[in-house]
Amino acid sequence: MAKHHGPGHLDQLEAESIYIMREVVAAFSKPVMLYSIGKDSSVLVRLAQKAFHPAPPPFPLLHVDTTWKFPEMYEFRERTARETGMELIVHINQEGVARGINPFTHGSALHTDVMKTQALKQALDKHGFDAALAGARRDEEMSRAKERVFSLRSQSHRWDPKNQRPELWRLYNTRIRQGESMRVFPLSNWTELDVWNYIDRENIPVVPLYFAAPRPVVPRSGTLIMVADERMKLEPGEEPEMKKVRFRTLGCYPLSGAIESDAGSVPAIIREMLTATHSERQGRVIDHDGEGSMERKKQEGYF
Amino acid sequence: MSATPDDREFRAYVNAREDRDILRFITCGSVDDGKSTLIGRLLYESRLVFQDQLAKVEADSKRHGTQGDDLDLALLVDGLQAEREQGITIDVAYRMFSTGRRSFIVADTPGHEQYTRNMATGASTADLAVVLIDARKGVLPQTCRHTTILSLLGVRHVIAAINKMDLVDWSRDVYDGIAGAYGDFAKRLDVTGVTCIPVSALTGDNVTGPSAAMDWYDGPTLLQGLESAEVAAGRESAPFRMPVQWVNRPSADFRGFAGTVASGLVSTGDPVMLFPSQKISTVKRIVGPDGDLDHVRAGQAVTLTFADEVDVSRGDIIASAADPPSLSDQFACHIVWMHENPLLPERPYLLQIGTRLLGAQITAIKYKLNVTTLEHAAARTLGLNDIACCNIGLDRRIAFDPYRELRETGGFILIDRYTNETVGAGMIDFGLWRGSNLTPHQLAIDKPARAAQKSQKACVLWFTGLSGAGKSATANAVERRLHAMGRHSYTLDGDNLRHGLTRDLGFTAADRVENVRRIAEVAKLFVDAGLIVLVSVISPFRDERTMAREMMDEGEFVEIFVDCPIEVCEQRDPKGLYRKARAGQIKNFTGVDSAYEPPENPDIVLKTAEHSVDEIADKVIDHLRSTADHGAVGHGQV
Ligand SMILES: Nc1nc2c(ncn2[C@@H]2O[C@H](COP(=O)(O)OP(=O)(O)O)[C@@H](O)[C@H]2O)c(=O)[nH]1
Numbered sequence: 028m029a030k031h032h033g034p035g036h037l038d039q040l041e042a043e044s045i046y047i048m049r050e051v052v053a054a055f056s057k058p059v060m061l062y063s064i065g066k067d068s069s070v071l072v073r074l075a076q077k078a079f080h081p082a083p084p085p086f087p088l089l090h091v092d093t094t095w096k097f098p099e100m101y102e103f104r105e106r107t108a109r110e111t112g113m114e115l116i117v118h119i120n121q122e123g124v125a126r127g128i129n130p131f132t133h134g135s136a137l138h139t140d141v142m143k144t145q146a147l148k149q150a151l152d153k154h155g156f157d158a159a160l161a162g163a164r165r166d167e168e169m170s171r172a173k174e175r176v177f178s179l180r181s182q183s184h185r186w187d188p189k190n191q192r193p194e195l196w197r198l199y200n201t202r203i204r205q206g207e208s209m210r211v212f213p214l215s216n217w218t219e220l221d222v223w224n225y226i227d228r229e230n231i232p233v234v235p236l237y238f239a240a241p242r243p244v245v246p247r248s249g250t251l252i253m254v255a256d257e258r259m260k261l262e263p264g265e266e267p268e269m270k271k272v273r274f275r276t277l278g279c280y281p282l283s284g285a286i287e288s289d290a291g292s293v294p295a296i297i298r299e300m301l302t303a304t305h306s307e308r309q310g311r312v313i314d315h316d317g318e319g320s321m322e323r324k325k326q327e328g329y330f
Numbered sequence: 331m332s333a334t335p336d337d338r339e340f341r342a343y344v345n346a347r348e349d350r351d352i353l354r355f356i357t358c359g360s361v362d363d364g365k366s367t368l369i370g371r372l373l374y375e376s377r378l379v380f381q382d383q384l385a386k387v388e389a390d391s392k393r394h395g396t397q398g399d400d401l402d403l404a405l406l407v408d409g410l411q412a413e414r415e416q417g418i419t420i421d422v423a424y425r426m427f428s429t430g431r432r433s434f435i436v437a438d439t440p441g442h443e444q445y446t447r448n449m450a451t452g453a454s455t456a457d458l459a460v461v462l463i464d465a466r467k468g469v470l471p472q473t474c475r476h477t478t479i480l481s482l483l484g485v486r487h488v489i490a491a492i493n494k495m496d497l498v499d500w501s502r503d504v505y506d507g508i509a510g511a512y513g514d515f516a517k518r519l520d521v522t523g524v525t526c527i528p529v530s531a532l533t534g535d536n537v538t539g540p541s542a543a544m545d546w547y548d549g550p551t552l553l554q555g556l557e558s559a560e561v562a563a564g565r566e567s568a569p570f571r572m573p574v575q576w577v578n579r580p581s582a583d584f585r586g587f588a589g590t591v592a593s594g595l596v597s598t599g600d601p602v603m604l605f606p607s608q609k610i611s612t613v614k615r616i617v618g619p620d621g622d623l624d625h626v627r628a629g630q631a632v633t634l635t636f637a638d639e640v641d642v643s644r645g646d647i648i649a650s651a652a653d654p655p656s657l658s659d660q661f662a663c664h665i666v667w668m669h670e671n672p673l674l675p676e677r678p679y680l681l682q683i684g685t686r687l688l689g690a691q692i693t694a695i696k697y698k699l700n701v702t703t704l705e706h707a708a709a710r711t712l713g714l715n716d717i718a719c720c721n722i723g724l725d726r727r728i729a730f731d732p733y734r735e736l737r738e739t740g741g742f743i744l745i746d747r748y749t750n751e752t753v754g755a756g757m758i759d760f761g762l763w764r765g766s767n768l769t770p771h772q773l774a775i776d777k778p779a780r781a782a783q784k785s786q787k788a789c790v791l792w793f794t795g796l797s798g799a800g801k802s803a804t805a806n807a808v809e810r811r812l813h814a815m816g817r818h819s820y821t822l823d824g825d826n827l828r829h830g831l832t833r834d835l836g837f838t839a840a841d842r843v844e845n846v847r848r849i850a851e852v853a854k855l856f857v858d859a860g861l862i863v864l865v866s867v868i869s870p871f872r873d874e875r876t877m878a879r880e881m882m883d884e885g886e887f888v889e890i891f892v893d894c895p896i897e898v899c900e901q902r903d904p905k906g907l908y909r910k911a912r913a914g915q916i917k918n919f920t921g922v923d924s925a926y927e928p929p930e931n932p933d934i935v936l937k938t939a940e941h942s943v944d945e946i947a948d949k950v951i952d953h954l955r956s957t958a959d960h961g962a963v964g965h966g967q968v
Contacts, residue, residue, distance in 0.1 A: 034351065034627070034629060034630070035349055035351070036350050036351055036352045036428075036433045038630075039351065039352050039629060041619065041631075042590060042619075042630055045619065045631035046575070046590045046631055049575045049588055049589075049631075050575065050685075052576055053576040053644050053685070077620070078588075078619070078631070079578065079588075080617065080619070080633070081578075081580055081584060081586075081617065083580070165424050165425070165426070166425075172425055172438075173421045173422065173423045173424075191421075192752040193448075193451040193668055193752050194451065195450065195451050195454035195741065195752075196454045196738070196741045196743075197455075197590075197738070198682050198741070198743045200743060200745055200750070200751075200752045202680075202745060202750040203750065204750060216424065216435055217426075218426050218428075220428075224344065227344065228344070297340075298340065
């Protein structure tokens with residue numbers, strides 16, 4: 028594949044992300060990279076390899092596992108750990124498991140809170156991480172347009188929209204007090220299309236679920252939910268149907284909507300995106316919990 | 331849609347996309363000038379708005395919108411829930427969109443009273459600004475304000491979008507009048523490239539496509555203006571600079587210095603000068619994200635290695651040996667104050683510039699700038715959103731370039747040492763040579779020699795607390811004991827010094843900071859003379875006590891909190907001051923209408939309401955004895 032190396036716009040985004048990651052490593056005593064297995068995480072991992080080359084990335088990966096991911100995602104996670112040689116920490120909220128929390132009986136809001144938000148706090152506290160790199164982008168959702176690149180969290184991991192520091196030039200104020208931590212978003216200025224273009228340019232491996240293939244799905248509240256394993260509770264009358272689908276965003280399978288598509292390769296996905304009429308988040312069930320719901324989740328400590 | 335897209339066509343698209351650069355711009359305007367509508371339209375027309383988002387905006391338009399049943403494009407860019415409910419945006423938001431020619435990152439700042447802070451933030455990374463002017467209102471004081479801030483932050487390219495032309499009958503005269511007036515104001519500032527464009531954000535005229543209603547206008551549309559602005563040229567032709575972010579040392583045989591090139595270009599084999607050491611070396615390898623490179627230019631993130639063993643760490647600057655930056659620790663600069671707590675001259679702040687963090691104090695506020703009229707006014711402190719020309723002193727020399735020449739080595743932020751908040755931003759105008767021309771004269775006899783002659787170790791006993799807490803009485807009792815033990819000491823009493831050393835100072839926060847600074851400087855001299863110095867001064871602020879501590883060597887500063895409830899102090903009222911303060915006859919009295927920040931980790935706490943002066947003095951002496959390595963008093967010497 029021909030690689031272009033002028034100071035093009037992906038090069039500029041790449042350089043900015045590398046700068047941010049190096050600031051984190053230079054300024055914090057125990058950073059970690061949140062690894063969600065999705066395409067943004069794949070890009071983050073590649074950027075980290077570039078930022079610290081020839082040294083390996085000087086932080087571990089942390090996957091907060093809700094136990095409801097697609098089987099392909101778990102396979103891909105293990106493969107990434109193997110191929111990068113990075114330490115992979117997997118954290119599961121065992122309390123939540125003991126209480127049997129799941130998206131079917133408890134709904135997406137409670138499931139996400141217990142298995143994702145609470146679990147993340149547990150993991151950060153347990154290991155004493157003072158900075159967590161994550162792949163959120165400003166184009167994902169309206170309220171994120173205002174998120175800082177370095178986002179301060181209180182001791183209880185809360186995000187206070189009134190207490191965020193102005194970010195001028197490239198001067199990120201990384202100072203925190205005991206117990207506080209920083210969430211850092213190196214992909215802030217990337218768009219979904221940039222992410223795919225970069226994956227294409229760099230040949231970055233991603234979970235096969237992003238590519239269209241025949242999969243068993245059921246239609247639910249305007250989207251297609253895949254019957255990924257035997258735990259899927261079917262409603263009366265629901266009959267899984269094989270459809271050629273792919274996912275634009277991956278999370279817990281009962282909460283990730285698929286779209287019908289023929290795009291079986293990265294270029295085909297980019298093509299489809301250029302003519303797309305729906306945003307990436309449309310497939311996320313949790314964004315529809317009510318107006319400003321993402322905003323609320325963020326204040327509670329969810330990304 | 332096909333599963334196997336025509337590869338040639340696709341690659342052509344990818345290559346074209348990759349050849350584009352990114353333009354960062356900021357939109358400025360007052361509330362209701364149409365900023366949100368304009369950005370919403372740019373996003374909408376560049377097809378970055380998806381159907382589900384549009385559906386949401388449609389629903390929102392009915393609930394919060396201002397356009398009746400029509401789509402309110404402004405809602406596409408209005409963010410946080412609480413803000414939306416109040417109908418205002420209160421921060422800086424960044425949006426991305428792209429066209430066939432360029433990618434754009436827009437900083438959107440709201441138009442209300444936090445404006446200066448937010449605008450300075452958005453402008454700091456902007457190459458260009460779109461200034462909105464309401465055609466019905468013309469050039470307002472705010473327009474001048476915004477343009478002044480843009481000029482200070484070094485945004486040289488401005489597109490003045492004269493909006494709501496639909497409401498003035500698309501009138502050429504109205505447009506010409508405004509364009510002329512704006513051009514006149516911009517000429518007084520450092521803004522060179524001004525383009526005026528008549529638009530209607532609501533209808534889209536001259537935003538992305540030409541306007542039939544304004545056929546008298548034959549200049550570029552807004553989007554064409556954004557696509558064609560030449561902005562990046564300066565940074566690459568400037569001399570080479572790279573602040574070191576991180577030292578990469580994976581093994582004994584690789585030691586690289588990672589950073590992003592701020593300006594210029596460097597090739598392997600080039601000589602470079604390292605700052606602050608001013609040593610010269612040669613670039614050996616340039617390790618890029620995808621392997622070794624022969625040369626590297628502004629904006630690229632790389633790791634450099636050198637031909638020699640060099641001592642370089644985070645914060646240092648690698649620079650062109652032929653065209654090196656200057657070194658100084660004193661600067662003239664412009665400061666934008668960003669916090670509710672005022673800027674106080676002489677208060678110690680942290681300053682971050684490039685990748686370096688160091689201590690700094692504003693040594694003088696030369697004048698406050700009225701950003702609307704450009705007039706100068708005297709000021710003793712700065713409040714939120716004030717902009718001023720100041721002198722600043724750093725605790726070390728740094729390599730710098732004037733901000734107007736290079737943002738990366740001339741722009742800085744100020745951080746509160748206690749809360750860690752970012753409280754201000756600054757732009758270096760030029761170095762003041764005072765600092766660099768003074769070479770400290772080496773005294774023949776040093777502090778340990780002087781202290782040894784007195785068989786003691788010099789130190790400062792810093793008594794802090796409210797007026798009437800018992801600082802002076804305690805200091806007297808302690809000094810009496812020290813004297814009896816044959817120690818050499820001296821007491822600096824805040825009240826006494828106000829007759830001489832600090833006679834010109836009052837009790838405002840700014841004066842209190844200077845008061846403590848002077849006393850700490852004198853205490854430092856006396857410590858250097860080998861004495862045990864007792865300082866008794868209210869010193870209400872943590873920052874200045876921390877500063878005093880840091881002026882002394884490790885272990886020399888003993889912070890003693892004379893802790894007495896204010897009710898007790900007020901009852902004692904030995905000088906009748908509380909009575910006068912309560913009666914409003916004295917202003918800025920600590921504990922009454924001026925704050926006291928108690929120490930968080932004092933070395934000694936003395937409860938004067940609960941113990942006698944003798945008991946308390948003993949406690950201090952015991953502490954001095956027990957700090958083994960301290961030795962001010964020493965074991966068994968009494
Ligand atoms: N007639 C007319 N109205 C406009 C135009 N641009 C914006 N507006 C209206 O002016 C009001 C304020 O616009 P908004 O974009 O929210 O302003 P902001 O506060 O600068 O973001 C809204 O009611 C807009 O619909 C325009 O070009 N013509």
